[in-house]
Amino acid sequence: MTLATWYALVGALLAALGLHGAVVRRHLLRKVLALNLAASGVFLLLVAPGARGPTTDPVPQAMVITGIVVAVSASALAIWLARRLHAETGRAALPDAEDDRA
Amino acid sequence: MGELEALDLLLGLALVALAWRLLAAPDLFEGIVLFVTFGLLLSFAWVRLGAPDVALAEAAIGAGLTGALLLDARGAMPGASVEGPARLRWPVAVLAAATGGVLVAAVLTLPAAPAGLEGAVAARLEESGVAHPVTAVLLNFRGYDTLLELGVLWLAWLAVAAAGPRPDPRPELRPDLRAEAPTGPVLAALVSQLVPLLILVGAYLLWAGAHAPGGAFQAGAILAGGGVLLRLSGVPLPEAARAAPVVGLGFALFLGVGLAQAAAGRRFLELLPAQAHDLLVLVEVAATVSIAAVLAALFAGRRSVS
Amino acid sequence: MLELASSLFVAAGLVFFVAGTAGLLRFPDALTRLHALTKADNLGLGLLFVGLALRAASWSVAVRLLVVWLLVLFASTTACHLVARAALEARRPPRG
Secondary structure, eight states: OOHHHHHHHHHHHHHHHHHHHHHHOOBHHHHHHHHHHHHHHHHHHHHGGGGSSSSOOHHHHHHHHHHHHHHHHHHHHHHHHHHHHHHHHSOSBOOOHHHHHO | OOOOOHHHHHHHHHHHHHHHHHHHOSBHHHHHHHHHHHHHHHHHHHHHTTOHHHHHHIIIIIIIIHHHHHHHHHHHSTTOOBOOOOOOOHHHHHHHHHHHHHHHHHHHTSOSSOOOSHHHHHHHGGGSSOSOHHHHIIIIITHHHHHHHHHHHHHHHHHHHHTOSOOOSSGGGSGGGGGGOTTHHHHHHHHHHHHHHHHHHHHHHHHHTTTSSOOHHHHHHHHHHHHHHHHHTTOOOOGGGGSHHHHHHHHHHHHHHHHHHHHTTSOTTOOOHHHHHHHHHHHHHHHHHHHHHHHHHHHHOSOOOO | OHHHHHHHHHHHHHHHHHHHHHHHHHOSSHHHHHHHHHHIIIIIHHHHHHHHHHHOSSHHHHHHHHHHHHHHHHHHHHHHHHHHHHHHHHHSOOOO
16 A cells, blocks of 8 residues: 555545534534544645655645645634624533434 | 655544544643644645645645634633533534545545646746746736635635734733733843844745745745734734734735736736736735734734723 | 664663553543653653664664753653642632
8 A cells, every 4th residue: 555545545534524513522622633534634645645646736725725724714614603603501512303202 | 756654654644543533532731732733744744745834735725823812812712722522412422424425435445647737837927927826826827726715815814903912811911011921031031132133033924935845825824924023922923913914915916916817808816927927926925914814813813992 | 682682772762651551541630640741752752763873774763862852851851740730729728
């Protein structure tokens, strides 16, 4: 196995773990954590295959730097909305379908 | 790139184990601390992959700023940090596993020979106005991406500002009362020494980006880190840093440069090789100021009206 | 000769890191754990720095390593102080 394949595989696992966590975990800040993990996995999937040659492809690197900044912007907004929700309702999770029935 | 070594195997396994643990940890605080650790190890992985620019952005933004945002939010949301154990839902687990499986299969069937764009970038590097390939892609070859990204940053700040003033249920977290925050004199002393150094490092990274790893994003993130440190040690972010002209400067200037090219009969954002260097320096300085201001402001939020 | 000296310093630094990690995991409370951890940060990293500086290709690399070590020293001292303050604060009975 090569360096590129190994880190791309790690990225695939991280993306799957993050996706699962973002759906299953209920605390909103935990969802933000999970989405950031998934994003990191996708970033690895983008850059690692570009490392198969003698130098690392600069185009996916630039895309991922852009992606990191977009991820922190989205996270900041999500965190802010979670804080608002908590300040208004005292809750840190969205109501469940089951909670609605109850 | 380099050969696969035992270090890479350990690093990859550590990343997956940390990811698992930070999602599963019952205590949210533990999860966030592990996330910061994860980000630092991931930036090490970027170095191993020959992507030091990404490593700098990851360490400053992914681990540093996102971690600080999450820790700050957790402190402001007391009593809600403990949740029950995650319920295992089979459809979700199956879906996530299937996604992971498809991605693994895609990785394993990649052709051995890379069909990347590094050759195309190297061939036109001289026309870009800078000597570092990643900066050339970011600001010139894929200028669209970066322009829109500056727009996303700006929009994120507008949305946060529109979501209302900093919601702090605990009065001791309010910025105006934070002067006697229980952090003590040691942090204040460190911050007073560190912030000038961070400004120096930010300026260096901005300058270095033209020919070596670095550039506007990393420089802006370092400067924003200085802003976050100041705030944590009780110094509120100056209101001017959150003013519309400062946060919108990078986007507006880049857009203006692009439109000026269109007005001169070229394509939007198509820079003449002779002018590219000067224009990119202008855009980078403006982008650094805006990125630093927005990232620091996203942490500090709109000032509460009290 | 230089190689050997460098390896010895790096190995000695790693001993402090292992000891510091063991202390972090095994010691009973925050203050004793901090005590173990700062040994790894300060001495362990310092020894690693000496070992790597002996191998450095040029003086400028060695000076940069020194700056990194100094920055970590300042940061870890401050972080240790803040964690210790928080630990003492948590130990105190709630006011009011």
